[in-house]
Amino acid sequence: MRLSFVFIYKRSIPENEIINSYQIKLFKIIRFTLYLSLCVVPIAGWLALSSLTDIFQVFSLNSPLLSSVKDLKFIGELHQFLANFFIAVVGLHACAELIHHFIFKDNVLKSMFFKKMK
Numbered sequence: 239m240r241l242s243f244v245f246i247y248k249r250s251i252p253e254n255e256i257i258n259s260y261q262i263k264l265f266k267i268i269r270f271t272l273y274l275s276l277c278v279v280p281i282a283g284w285l286a287l288s289s290l291t292d293i294f295q296v297f298s299l300n301s302p303l304l305s306s307v308k309d310l311k312f313i314g315e316l317h318q319f320l321a322n323f324f325i326a327v328v329g330l331h332a333c334a335e336l337i338h339h340f341i342f343k344d345n346v347l348k349s350m351f352f353k354k355m356k
Contacts, residue, residue: 282317
């Protein structure tokens with residue numbers, strides 16, 4: 239859902255005097271990491287689930303599972319590591335947002351909210 243909003247409302251980092259090239263590069267790396275994690279973590283979870291069971295139902299519907307990953311037990315550990323890494327990056331991202339808002343007092347946090355439609 240978040241990825242669809244990104245494609246619909248393409249946004250760039252706001253122009254501020256405080257933000258230098260180092261911060262812009264870091265911003266792009268973190269943004270890429272967050273969106274990559276939004277795609278990779280659920281896929282790793284699905285593969286981990288496929289390695290554990292033959293049948294999985296969601297709302298009384300059978301979910302498609304892969305039978306070729308039955309003996310790969312490390313996928314569950316990979317999913318857990320990637321999920322914890324994602325949570326840590328999200329926490330650091332939130333801390334950076336608060337630092338920009340309360341210490342730098344720039345408009346980075348405000349730029350993350352959608353503008354009101356006219």
